[in-house]
Amino acid sequence: xxxxxxSTFLNVIAGPKEAFETVITEKLSFWIxxxxxxxxxxVATHYLYDPIMEMEITKMEYNPDIPEDxxxxxxxxxxxxxxxxxxxxxxxxxxxxxxxxxxxxxALFYMLMGNFVFGGKGSFGDLFxxxxxxxxxxxxxxxxxxxxFFATGxxxxxxxxxxxxxxxxxxxxxxxxxxxxxxxxxWYLFVVGFGIKALxxxxxxxxxxxxxxxxxxxxxxxxxxxxxx
Numbered sequence: 001x002x003x004x005x006x007s008t009f010l011n012v013i014a015g016p017k018e019a020f021e022t023v024i025t026e027k028l029s030f031w032i033x034x035x036x037x038x039x040x041x042x043v044a045t046h047y048l049y050d051p052i053m054e055m056e057i058t059k060m061e062y063n064p065d066i067p068e069d070x071x072x073x074x075x076x077x078x079x080x081x082x083x084x085x086x087x088x089x090x091x092x093x094x095x096x097x098x099x100x101x102x103x104x105x106x107a108l109f110y111m112l113m114g115n116f117v118f119g120g121k122g123s124f125g126d127l128f129x130x131x132x133x134x135x136x137x138x139x140x141x142x143x144x145x146x147x148x149f150f151a152t153g154x155x156x157x158x159x160x161x162x163x164x165x166x167x168x169x170x171x172x173x174x175x176x177x178x179x180x181x182x183x184x185x186x187w188y189l190f191v192v193g194f195g196i197k198a199l200x201x202x203x204x205x206x207x208x209x210x211x212x213x214x215x216x217x218x219x220x221x222x223x224x225x226x227x228x229x
Contacts, residue, residue: 005032012136016191020198023133030132034100037135041095044142049091051155053082062169099135106131110196113210120200130195137188173223180219189215 005028011019022028057075060066066074081090107128114120114127149155169175189211197207 001029002032005029006036009033009036009133009136012133012191013140016134016194017197020130020133020195023129023195024126024198028129028133030129033135034103034132037132037138038096038099040139040142041099042092044146045091045095047146048149048155049087050082051149051153053078055155103131103135104128106192109214110192110210113214114196114200114202117213118200118202118206118210120202122199126199130192130199134188134191134195137184137191141184176223177219180215185215 004022004026008019008022008028009032011022057078060071060075060078063071080086107124107130110131111122111124111127114122145155165175165178190208192211193204193208196202196210197204200207202210
């Protein structure tokens with residue numbers, strides 16, 4: 001079962017349709033790919049934690065909604081979690097809890113969309129398994145980010161159009177909209193669509209409407225809130 005789960009997980013990258021048909025029909029466990037993704041996330045965080053935190057601190061300097069003195073205080077607090085022991089707590093807890101909780105949230109919304117909006121029938125466990133196996137895309141992203149970091153010292157991979165803009169544009173609507181055009185996010189959603197198709201037996205367009213519809217709704221809602229507040 002270990003070999004089957006691992007090979008199917010890796011096959012999601014090149015053949016998502018066949019991979020998810022195998023996942024659903026053979027009811028493969030999500031544990032092997034989930035553990036692999038968490039381990040890779042831990043490795044990536046070990047190397048990228050400090051430069052990413054530095055980038056986040058820099059972004060705060062450009063936030064127009066935070067007064068300079070509050071931004072300085074927030075930056076000071078963030079710097080504390082780059083030092084032991086907090087660094088070790090966050091660099092370990094974030095990849096483990098973040099991965100698990102993030103995938104669970106995805107699964108919940110996919111289930112709500114598939115069951116109540118499109119009239120299908122799928123369990124949370126089924127959708128969680130799909131979300132986990134689709135994370136094969138995240139493996140590619142992690143390797144790309146680590147490769148660029150080791151080669152250039154830069155933590156940014158230009159997978160989203162927004163990353164072509166300077167950090168000073170981070171809090172603008174333009175940056176937010178362009179950040180949605182993310183190669184890995186869109187690839188992940190595309191792969192999830194095949195999982196939805198295999199589970200619900202939807203046609204391709206209807207299956208793809210589940211993840212992409214939710215993503216579009218998320219973009220509209222988040223930009224709406226930013227415009228209001």
